[in-house]
Amino acid sequence: MGRKAKTAFITGITGQDGSYLAELLLKKGYRVCGLLRRNSNPSYGSAAHLRSEVEFFLGDLADPACLSMYLAEVKPDEIYNLAAQSQVHESWSQPLATADQTGLGALRIFEAVRNVLPQARVYQASTSELYGDTTVVPQDEETPFHPVNPYAAAKALAHFDAQIYRKSFGLFISTGILFNHESPRRSPDFVTRKVSLAVAAIKLGLKGARIPLGQGGIPVINKDRKLELGNLDAKRDWGFAGDYVEAMWMILQHDKPDDFVVATGETHSVRDLCESAFSVAGLKWKDRVVINKKWIRPTETGPLVGNYTKIRKALGWKPKVKFEDLVNMMVQADLAKLR
Numbered sequence: 001m002g003r004k005a006k007t008a009f010i011t012g013i014t015g016q017d018g019s020y021l022a023e024l025l026l027k028k029g030y031r032v033c034g035l036l037r038r039n040s041n042p043s044y045g046s047a048a049h050l051r052s053e054v055e056f057f058l059g060d061l062a063d064p065a066c067l068s069m070y071l072a073e074v075k076p077d078e079i080y081n082l083a084a085q086s087q088v089h090e091s092w093s094q095p096l097a098t099a100d101q102t103g104l105g106a107l108r109i110f111e112a113v114r115n116v117l118p119q120a121r122v123y124q125a126s127t128s129e130l131y132g133d134t135t136v137v138p139q140d141e142e143t144p145f146h147p148v149n150p151y152a153a154a155k156a157l158a159h160f161d162a163q164i165y166r167k168s169f170g171l172f173i174s175t176g177i178l179f180n181h182e183s184p185r186r187s188p189d190f191v192t193r194k195v196s197l198a199v200a201a202i203k204l205g206l207k208g209a210r211i212p213l214g215q216g217g218i219p220v221i222n223k224d225r226k227l228e229l230g231n232l233d234a235k236r237d238w239g240f241a242g243d244y245v246e247a248m249w250m251i252l253q254h255d256k257p258d259d260f261v262v263a264t265g266e267t268h269s270v271r272d273l274c275e276s277a278f279s280v281a282g283l284k285w286k287d288r289v290v291i292n293k294k295w296i297r298p299t300e301t302g303p304l305v306g307n308y309t310k311i312r313k314a315l316g317w318k319p320k321v322k323f324e325d326l327v328n329m330m331v332q333a334d335l336a337k338l339r
């Protein structure tokens with residue numbers, strides 16, 4: 001007799017990470033269930049192509065009753081909490097909604113697990129934003145947190161509660177402290193996709209309504225056909241989302257719950273990103289990028305770069321896609337999509 005297929009329950013399944021994770025788990029033979037927010041028109045986002053394979057449950061992280069009900073009904077072996085208000089920039093305009101979805105949302109999951117399904121394994125999506133304006137480089141699991149925005153503060157609540165529920169109640173709750181991870185499925189609210197879409201729109205000479213919408217629903221290039229960005233000096237450790245969902249799964253297969261940094265170990269500035277992305281299309285970034293103060297944040301983090309030694313040694317995970325290949329993948333995908 002073969003072993004019974006495992007069941008996974010994913011919150012945030014319609015996002016970039018949720019859709020890659022669902023694909024990975026389906027390939028591994030899991031029954032995959034996902035929480036879908038109730039809108040008048042249900043939006044499956046990046047998971048639209050998985051609609052016939054995933055079981056969707058209408059609900060909201062704001063509602064503890066529905067979380068308990070679904071856990072009791074589905075009895076997942078593994079729960080991946082990827083749902084959040086995940087835009088740092090937006091977290092200054094919506095600090096309370098961010099605290100609720102990103103911070104309390106996680107706590108509601110932990111409470112539901114404690115009450116209804118204490119044997120389940122839980123993955124909590126933590127973030128390099130926790131390190132904030134750190135001066136320690138690179139950052140690892142021991143580096144102190146210095147959050148500098150409402151998003152990071154909400155993620156800190158979730159991260160500490162994950163550790164507290166693990167210790168206090170013996171629950172299997174693990175966290176992945178993920179550094180930035182991108183893909184052609186990334187929302188244009190984030191800088192990598194904003195740049196790759198703008199490069200493609202400029203290269204293809206798109207005009208008027210054919211110019212795709214970017215951050216905040218604003219066309220990705222302005223009337224002068226330029227890309228408007230904020231801080232070009234900001235430094236991030238950018239990896240490929242497809243690699244990072246494998247890390248999430250591996251973290252839950254470990255023999256004990258723990259915290260792991262997931263990163264590439266390389267850092268690049270937004271300026272480097274522009275240079276690479278425009279050069280994929282044979283364009284010079286300096287002619288095409290202008291600064292708009294609107295996109296400069298009230299506070300910025302220190303240079304973020306992760307040390308992934310712990311996960312490499314304990315679980316054998318390492319990133320496969322390098323920065324240049326990631327940028328190339330995203331620009332090529334947008335050129336193909338918009339052509």
Ligand code: F7E
Nearest residue numbers: 086088127128179180189190191192229230231234270295
């Ligand atoms: O910004 C700078 C900006 O919005 C990256 C989320 O997944 O990763 C992501 O958070 C950097 C920042 O991502 C623009 O100031 C310059 O320094 O792509 P981003 P993020 O804030 O790092 C972490 C790990 C998460 O957990 C988050 O959920 O780029 N930047 N000019 C800009 N950023 C944006 N969005 N737009 C600009 O025009």
